[in-house]
Amino acid sequence: MGLSIALTVNGAPHRVELEDPRVTLLDLLRERLHLTGTKKGCDRGQCGACTVLLDGRRTNACLALVAAHDGADVLTIEGLASGGELHPVQAAFIAHDALQCGFCTPGQIMSAVGLIAEGHAGNDPERVREGMSGNLCRCGAYAGITEAVLDAQGRLARGSEAA
Amino acid sequence: MNSFEFVRPATVAEAVAAASAPGAAYHAAGTNLLDLMKGGVARPTRLVDVNRLPGLDRIEHAPDGGVRVGALVRNADLAHDPAFSRRFPAVAEALLSGASAQLRNAATVGGNLLQRTRCAYFYDLASACNKREPGAGCDARGGENRLHAVLGWSGSCIATHPSDFCVPLAALGATVEIESKAGRRDVPLLDFHRLPGAAPERETVLEPGDLVVAVRLPAEAARFAAHARYLKVRERTSYAFAVVSAAAALRMEAGRIAEARIALGGVALKPWRAHDAEAALAGAQPDAASFRRAAEAALTGAEPSGGNAFKIELARRIVARALAMAAGGTPERVPALPASPFAPAPGASVHV
Numbered sequence: 001m002g003l004s005i006a007l008t009v010n011g012a013p014h015r016v017e018l019e020d021p022r023v024t025l026l027d028l029l030r031e032r033l034h035l036t037g038t039k040k041g042c043d044r045g046q047c048g049a050c051t052v053l054l055d056g057r058r059t060n061a062c063l064a065l066v067a068a069h070d071g072a073d074v075l076t077i078e079g080l081a082s083g084g085e086l087h088p089v090q091a092a093f094i095a096h097d098a099l100q101c102g103f104c105t106p107g108q109i110m111s112a113v114g115l116i117a118e119g120h121a122g123n124d125p126e127r128v129r130e131g132m133s134g135n136l137c138r139c140g141a142y143a144g145i146t147e148a149v150l151d152a153q154g155r156l157a158r159g160s161e162a163a
Numbered sequence: 164m165n166s167f168e169f170v171r172p173a174t175v176a177e178a179v180a181a182a183s184a185p186g187a188a189y190h191a192a193g194t195n196l197l198d199l200m201k202g203g204v205a206r207p208t209r210l211v212d213v214n215r216l217p218g219l220d221r222i223e224h225a226p227d228g229g230v231r232v233g234a235l236v237r238n239a240d241l242a243h244d245p246a247f248s249r250r251f252p253a254v255a256e257a258l259l260s261g262a263s264a265q266l267r268n269a270a271t272v273g274g275n276l277l278q279r280t281r282c283a284y285f286y287d288l289a290s291a292c293n294k295r296e297p298g299a300g301c302d303a304r305g306g307e308n309r310l311h312a313v314l315g316w317s318g319s320c321i322a323t324h325p326s327d328f329c330v331p332l333a334a335l336g337a338t339v340e341i342e343s344k345a346g347r348r349d350v351p352l353l354d355f356h357r358l359p360g361a362a363p364e365r366e367t368v369l370e371p372g373d374l375v376v377a378v379r380l381p382a383e384a385a386r387f388a389a390h391a392r393y394l395k396v397r398e399r400t401s402y403a404f405a406v407v408s409a410a411a412a413l414r415m416e417a418g419r420i421a422e423a424r425i426a427l428g429g430v431a432l433k434p435w436r437a438h439d440a441e442a443a444l445a446g447a448q449p450d451a452a453s454f455r456r457a458a459e460a461a462l463t464g465a466e467p468s469g470g471n472a473f474k475i476e477l478a479r480r481i482v483a484r485a486l487a488m489a490a491g492g493t494p495e496r497v498p499a500l501p502a503s504p505f506a507p508a509p510g511a512s513v514h515v
Contacts, residue, residue, distance in 0.1 A: 003169065021169035021210070024197070044198050048265060057239075057268040063197045064269070067169045068190060068212050115264065120243065126499035133401035134263020 005070045009033060010079025018067055025069065026050045026061035029076060037077035037106045041136075048135035051107040051114070052076050058114025060134075077106035080113065088159070089113050092152035093145070100139035111135045112149045116156060123150060164200045168209045175216055175342050175374065182211040183344065183372030189213050191235060192269040194262075195278045203288055204279075204295060213273075219376055222247060228382035231340075234273030234375045238328070239264070241272065242497075251380060252493045253331040253391035253410050260395050260502035261327040263402050273375040276329060276339065276355065277367065280322035280432070281404055283307065293319045294363040308469030310406060313478070314462075315431040320363030321468035324356060324433050327502070331393055331410035333434035334426035335384035340377040343370065352378070356433035363432070387412035387424060391493050394485040395428070395502040396477065405429035407478045408502070409461075411485035413449070420444045420453070425461055425486070430478055437461035440482065449490035451483070458482040 003018040009029070016028065026043070029035045029052070041049030043062045050061040053075040080087040089112045092098070099105045111132060121127040128149050129142070137145065169190075172178040182189055186208035190196060199205035213219065219235040224246050232241060238258050241247055248255035262270065284290040284303045291300035303311055303321050311321040329352065337352040356367055369375075395408035408428035414421045423444035425437040440461035447453040458479040465475045484504070498506040 021167065022164050044201060045194060045266060048263065051265055054269075058265050059269045060194070060265045063192070063194050063266075065169075065190070065193055065197065065210075067171075068193065068214050111265065114268075118239075118264070124499055130401055130500055131264050134265045 003067050003070075005066055007066070007069070007071075008073045009035070010074070010076060016066060021065065021067040023066045024062055025052070025054070025064040025066055025074065028066050029061060029074075035076050035078050038110075039103055039106055041104070041107075046136075047104070047107075048111060049104050049107040051110040051135065053110060053114055056117065058111050075110070075113075077110055080109070087113070088155045089116070089148070089152040092148040092155070096144045096148040096151060097141070098144035098148040099137075099141050104135060104137045104139075108132070108135045108137065108145055112145075112152065115149065116153045121149075121153070123154075125150060165203070165206045165208070167207055169212065170209060171212045171215055173215065175219075175376065178211055178213055178216060179342055179344055179372045179374055181209070182374065184209060185371070187211055187371075189273075189374060191271040191274045192237075194266050194270045195274060199279060199286075202286055204286055213374070219273075224250075225382065228385040229380055231377050231379045232272050233377050234271060236272045237268060238262070238270045238272070238275065239267040242267070248497065250385040250388050251331070251335065251391070252388060252497070253393045253412055253489075254328065254335070254380075256497050256501045257327040257331050257393040257395075257408075257410065259497055260393060260408075272328075272378055275326055276352075276375060276378070277369075278325060279366070281325045282311070282322035285322060294322060294359075294366075297362070297364045304469065306469070309471045309473075310429075311468050311471055312431050313465045313467060313471060313474050314427075314435055315358040315433065316466075316468045317359045317361065317363070319361055320359035320432065322359070322363070322432055323429050324431065325404045325429075326434065327393065327395060327405060327408060327428060329356075329434040330408055330426045330428035331391070331412070332378065332380070333436045334410040334412055334424040335380055335387070336424075337384075338379045338381075339375055340379065341369065342374045342376045344372055347376070349379075352434070353436055359432050366432075386414050387422075389493055390415055390489045392485055392488040393502045394481055394488060394504060396481060396504055400500065400503065400505060407474055407481050409478070409481045409485040411482070411489040413444075413486070413489045415449070415490075418449075420447050420449055420490075423457070423486070425457065425482060427461065427478055427482065430465070430474065437482070439463055444486075449486075451487070454483040454486040454490075455479075457486060
């Protein structure tokens with residue numbers, strides 16, 4: 001018996017018919033909705049490349065069964081920029097050279113957006129590194145990633161003060 | 164991954180009935196179960212999704228200082244609940260030292276108790292494992308076993324329980340609330356997990372259909388809040404399971420230890436409460452000699468199960484250091500590197 005699941009992905013409503021409940025959120029995004037920005041690295045919750053915001057919280061899409069998330073709101077890297085303008089975290093990753101090959105970058109950026117929203121890291125680079133430890137970067141761009149997260153967090157804070 | 168039926172019960176009673184069938188398993192976040200299913204280690208034929216069950220996602224603080232935490236509360240939400248982390252700081256520190264931020268956002272209290280060992284031979288279908296396939300043998304014995312158990316192990320299984328959360332819960336006398344067909348019952352956390360003995364496939368006292376609905380901490384556990392720490396040695400700074408860990412909590416009176424609570428992680432197939440070590444500290448001065456004496460007592464009966472004799476002395480040192488850190492006082496805020504031996508410990512000598 002199939003399941004009918006409603007999801008909002010990057011602001012757009014979707015109705016997904018699941019003939020087989022084995023579908024993970026990661027496979028749904030990539031294979032059915034063709035949102036391939038979310039990457040499949042380990043597929044076992046160890047690398048963070050598949051990080052998306054699920055109901056506003058960063059999570060590993062590879063370990064989330066779609067069947068268990070009826071009604072959820074999903075934000076992926078494709079939904080982050082508004083209009084032609086990059087999200088401040090995206091801009092900061094470019095400004096701080098926070099990537100080399102780029103494979104882990106969508107997951108890093110979504111994780112950073114989640115970390116900033118959680119609000120526990122403050123301006124402490126050690127707390128940022130610890131808070132980002134679920135995202136592996138085999139190129140070793142960690143120094144730039146930490147700088148980018150701190151910079152973007154500062155910009156977002158100043159932006160919300162100005163607004 | 165094997166094929167399965169996915170059912171979404173609306174009530175706890177429906178869930179218990181659905182999960183009583185052979186081959187059924189509960190599904191909450193799935194952070195451990197999906198991993199096991201992808202590897203073919205777990206092959207449930209029915210997943211009973213508990214995410215929609217009412218009333219299991221609450222943190223209820225009692226006026227007397229105790230707390231009842233619903234089984235669906237997410238690890239991150241519990242660790243960052245201000246009243247919870249103020250009353251039970253070692254539990255919050257343990258939660259924040261486990262897994263990654265992504266996993267902590269998803270993983271639940273009930274699932275944490277029920278997570279399976281990370282023994283590589285349990286995960287590897289080509290290896291013999293009595294836990295995965297009773298009677299098959301144990302390839303961890305004589306294999307790569309430097310991280311395996313040094314307490315409570317048997318010839319049939321030398322795996323460890325991987326939870327950080329359960330370690331301070333064991334120290335602080337937590338109770339597990341279980342719903343079953345026969346009604347609700349309470350089980351002390353210390354009795355919830357089983358040591359392997361001759362039946363390592365039986366990991367807890369749960370019977371088919373039994374559902375963990377909440378974990379409670381008693382009011383008296385909050386009396387340790389001013390001197391409570393969790394310390395965890397990992398093979399990398401963050402996002403790794405414990406090689407050895409310890410929760411230490413002290414109730415101080417007039418500069419002496421009135422009461423101590425100590426439990427270890429990463430050393431056995433269950434969180435290991437060290438009652439003898441606690442007794443050794445009652446009325447003692449909070450100094451290096453007392454802590455070393457307690458550490459010796461905590462590892463009484465420890466035996467290497469392979470190439471892991473180093474874990475016994477490591478565990479003693481981690482117990483002694485966790486006690487020294489607890490004596491130094493709970494920090495106002497969970498450190499930037501929770502439970503890390505590399506974190507500076509103001510007010511406490513880390514080298515004891």
